[in-house]
Amino acid sequence: MGNCSSSGEVERNFAEKQRQRGAVPANGQPVHGANAPPAQQLYSPAAAGLYANSAPTQQTYGQQPATYNPNTGQPWSNGPGAFDPAGLPAEAIQPNTLPQGAMPPDMQLQVGSIARKAGEVLIMSYDLGTTACQCFEAPNHRLDEADGQIGFGPEVVDQWPGQTASSQGKTPSILFYNTAGQCQPDWGAQCLAHKWSPSRLASLGLTKTEWYKLHIDPATIPQEHMTGPTRQLPPGVSAFQVYTDYLQRLHVAAVARFQTRRGTDLFSRLTSQDRVQYILTIPAAWQKPSIVGELRKCAFKAGLIKDEQSTSLDFCSEPEASALECYAAATQLPLAPNDIFSVVDAGGGTVDFTTYQVLTLHPTFMMKEVDVGATRCLYRGGTFVDRSFEEFLHKKLSQEYPGVYQERHLTRGMKEFTTSTKLQFSYVNRQSSFLQLSEGDEFEQGCIELQWEEIEQCFKPHVDAIVDVAKRQVNTNAGRSKVVFCSGGFGSNDYLLDRLKAELPGIEVLQPGDKSAGSKAVSLGATRYGIFRSVQSRTSPAWYGVKAFRTLSTEDRRLAGAVAHTAIGKTGKQILDDTFSVVLPFGDSVGDDEWRSSKFSIEISDTATNTKQGKLLIYQSPRFDKPIFVDDAGVEFMCQVDVYIPPHSQGRVVVSTTGERYRAYGITVLLSLGRADLRSRVIIDGVEAGGATITWEK
Known part of the structure; x- marks a missing residue:
C-alpha cells in the first residue's frame, strides 16, 4: 500500500483547463496524452498502511486494475515499462468516461454533457416516502431530440396490491417482519387489512415496521421522532435491508401494473435492450455519496439493475424533482x-x-x-x-x-x-x-x-x-x-x-396544479429528470477532501493542532500529517457532469512484485469552516479509493533515511460530485488510468 501527499493545488475544473489546452474534446472529459498536467512529486508519511479502513463495505465503479487497458479490458500492448503514448493503439488513448457496464456508443445521447440512452426508453421513477410511496412510468419516450418526445404518459401507478380501487397513486410505507428478521409477503396497503390487528400480529410474532426511512441517516433525526414501536427497526434488520425489501415489492408491483397496461412484450424487449431507466428520489439530507452508494446496492438486490455499476439507475433529490414539476405545472x-x-x-x-x-x-x-x-x-x-x-x-x-x-x-x-x-x-x-x-x-x-x-x-x-x-x-x-x-x-x-x-x-x-398535484410532484419531476437534465449545476453541501500530508512550513507551525500532527517523513524532513486536502469546497457550484481534481504523490515500496496499488481516503465535512485535519470536529470518513498503478508507470525513486527504496507516482485524482453518485478517475504520471474501486464506510 502507498500513502499520499498533497501538492496543495486544487483545480476548479480540470476538464475545462484541459479543453483549453486542446487535450479534451467537447464532451468535457479528460483524455490520455502528454498534454495532461504533470503531477507534482512530494514526500510521503513515515509508515505504509497508515490509512487503513476497518470493516469496509465495497462498491466498485468500473474499470479493470491498471495493468489492463481500461477501455478494452486487455493487457497493455506495449508491455510493462515500455509505455509510449504515441505508440498506443487508437482505442487505448480514448477517454474512458463511463463506469463499467455503461451503454455502447450507439445507445448514448450527449445532452448537457450527460451520457443518456437514445431512442425508445421507458423511465420509471420511484418516490419512497417516509409514510407512503409512489411510482410514475413514462414509456416510449423518443430521446433523439434534446427535449425528448413523449409516447405515453407519464402515468402514475394508481392501484397497488391491497387497494380495491384506483387511489392517488400512493401506498403506505409498511412492512411486517417475523422474529427471524424475515420480511413477510404482505406489504403497503395490504398491511392495512382488518385481519392485521395488533393482537393478531403479536400472536404471530410479527413486527409492524414503519418510518424506516428515518434510520437511513439517523444522525440528522431528533431522537423524539424515533420513539414508538412501529418506528423502530426489526431486531437484527438494518434500515438499508428494509429499504431493499420495500423497493423490491414496489418494483415488482409497478412492473406488473405496466405489463397489464402495455403488455409483457414491451417491457421484456426494453429490458433486454437496456432501455429502461430507473430514477430513485432521495431527501436533500441523503445527498451524501456514502448513502447513495448503499442505495445502489439496495436497488441491485431489489432487482432494478443487473449490476451495481449500471448506468440504468440514477438518483434525483426530492426538492429538485419538485422544482422541475412545479415549474412545468405553473x-x-x-x-x-x-x-x-x-x-x-x-x-x-x-x-x-x-x-x-x-x-x-x-x-x-x-x-x-x-x-x-x-x-x-x-x-x-x-x-x-x-x-x-x-x-x-x-x-x-x-x-x-x-x-x-x-x-x-x-x-x-x-x-x-x-x-x-x-x-x-x-x-x-x-x-x-x-x-x-x-x-x-x-x-x-x-x-x-x-x-x-x-x-x-x-x-x-x-x-x-x-x-x-x-x-x-x-x-x-x-x-x-x-x-x-x-x-x-x-x-x-x-x-x-x-x-x-x-x-x-x-x-x-x-x-403546482390542484391539491392532488402537490403530492405527485416528486415522482413526476423525477420522471422529467430522466427525460432531460434541466439542472446544470448544484451547490456542494459539504467539504470533500483527501487525507494527505505536506512538508511542514512556517505557516503550518502556527496552526492549532500542528504539534500533534507533526511527524518525520521517509526522507527525514518534517511533515504535517493527516491533513484535509480539499477537492471540492463547501458551497461551491459544481456542474452536473463536472470533474474536480487535486494532485497527490503516492509512494510504494520498490520491492513490490505484484500489482502495485495505492489508496486515497476521502473525507467530508458539512461545517461552514474549512477543515484543516481529518480528525477535526465534524469531519467524517466517507470512502476509500483504491488506485492501481499501471505497469508502464516508472515513477520516481525515493530513498528513505533507513535506505529503503520507494517509487513515487504523481497522482491526479478526479472526483465527480455534481450528482448524488460519487464517480472517480485517476491520472498517473500524466496518463489516465481509468476509474478506481470505491470502498464505502458502513
Whole structure:
C-alpha cells in the first residue's frame, strides 16, 4: 500500500483547463496524452498502511486494475515499462468516461454533457416516502431530440396490491417482519387489512415496521421522532435491508401494473435492450455519496439493475424533482432568466428546501442551484402534525369524557382528521370544526367541536419551523427569490400555504396544479429528470477532501493542532500529517457532469512484485469552516479509493533515511460530485488510468 501527499493545488475544473489546452474534446472529459498536467512529486508519511479502513463495505465503479487497458479490458500492448503514448493503439488513448457496464456508443445521447440512452426508453421513477410511496412510468419516450418526445404518459401507478380501487397513486410505507428478521409477503396497503390487528400480529410474532426511512441517516433525526414501536427497526434488520425489501415489492408491483397496461412484450424487449431507466428520489439530507452508494446496492438486490455499476439507475433529490414539476405545472409563471425561485417540498415526514436561478427559458428550461442554507431538510412533515393532534385529542378526551372515551374513538377521530379536517384547515378562515368519533350517541351525536385555536396548536410548532427556514432560504447571494413553490402532500395544506404567503411579503407562493398535484410532484419531476437534465449545476453541501500530508512550513507551525500532527517523513524532513486536502469546497457550484481534481504523490515500496496499488481516503465535512485535519470536529470518513498503478508507470525513486527504496507516482485524482453518485478517475504520471474501486464506510 502507498500513502499520499498533497501538492496543495486544487483545480476548479480540470476538464475545462484541459479543453483549453486542446487535450479534451467537447464532451468535457479528460483524455490520455502528454498534454495532461504533470503531477507534482512530494514526500510521503513515515509508515505504509497508515490509512487503513476497518470493516469496509465495497462498491466498485468500473474499470479493470491498471495493468489492463481500461477501455478494452486487455493487457497493455506495449508491455510493462515500455509505455509510449504515441505508440498506443487508437482505442487505448480514448477517454474512458463511463463506469463499467455503461451503454455502447450507439445507445448514448450527449445532452448537457450527460451520457443518456437514445431512442425508445421507458423511465420509471420511484418516490419512497417516509409514510407512503409512489411510482410514475413514462414509456416510449423518443430521446433523439434534446427535449425528448413523449409516447405515453407519464402515468402514475394508481392501484397497488391491497387497494380495491384506483387511489392517488400512493401506498403506505409498511412492512411486517417475523422474529427471524424475515420480511413477510404482505406489504403497503395490504398491511392495512382488518385481519392485521395488533393482537393478531403479536400472536404471530410479527413486527409492524414503519418510518424506516428515518434510520437511513439517523444522525440528522431528533431522537423524539424515533420513539414508538412501529418506528423502530426489526431486531437484527438494518434500515438499508428494509429499504431493499420495500423497493423490491414496489418494483415488482409497478412492473406488473405496466405489463397489464402495455403488455409483457414491451417491457421484456426494453429490458433486454437496456432501455429502461430507473430514477430513485432521495431527501436533500441523503445527498451524501456514502448513502447513495448503499442505495445502489439496495436497488441491485431489489432487482432494478443487473449490476451495481449500471448506468440504468440514477438518483434525483426530492426538492429538485419538485422544482422541475412545479415549474412545468405553473402557468404564466412570472420568471425570466437570472430570476431566483425556491422550493419547499413538504411531504409526510421530511420538508426539503432548495433555491434555483433560472438560466434559460427557451428553447429549454435550464436552471442552477444557488446557495446552501444551514438547513436543507426538516423532519416536520404532515405526519408530525398528525402525531401532535393525536396527543392533543387523547388528552382532551381523557379529561373531558373520562367515562365515555375508548381507543376506538381515538382511531376514528384520527382517520377523520387526516382525511378531512387537516386538509381543510386554514390560517385565514378561523372557524371551529366538528370531529366525528363514532356512529352512536356518545359525545354530541358522535361528534365533538374543536375550536380553531385548539387545532392550530397542533400545526403551529411544525409550520413555524418550516417558515423560519423558508424565510432564510429565499435570500441568496444571487438575489431574493421571486417565487416559492410549495409542493408535496403536506405542501397542499392551506394553513402552510397561508402562513408562507403571510411571512414572505413580495414573493409569490404557488402550489403546482390542484391539491392532488402537490403530492405527485416528486415522482413526476423525477420522471422529467430522466427525460432531460434541466439542472446544470448544484451547490456542494459539504467539504470533500483527501487525507494527505505536506512538508511542514512556517505557516503550518502556527496552526492549532500542528504539534500533534507533526511527524518525520521517509526522507527525514518534517511533515504535517493527516491533513484535509480539499477537492471540492463547501458551497461551491459544481456542474452536473463536472470533474474536480487535486494532485497527490503516492509512494510504494520498490520491492513490490505484484500489482502495485495505492489508496486515497476521502473525507467530508458539512461545517461552514474549512477543515484543516481529518480528525477535526465534524469531519467524517466517507470512502476509500483504491488506485492501481499501471505497469508502464516508472515513477520516481525515493530513498528513505533507513535506505529503503520507494517509487513515487504523481497522482491526479478526479472526483465527480455534481450528482448524488460519487464517480472517480485517476491520472498517473500524466496518463489516465481509468476509474478506481470505491470502498464505502458502513
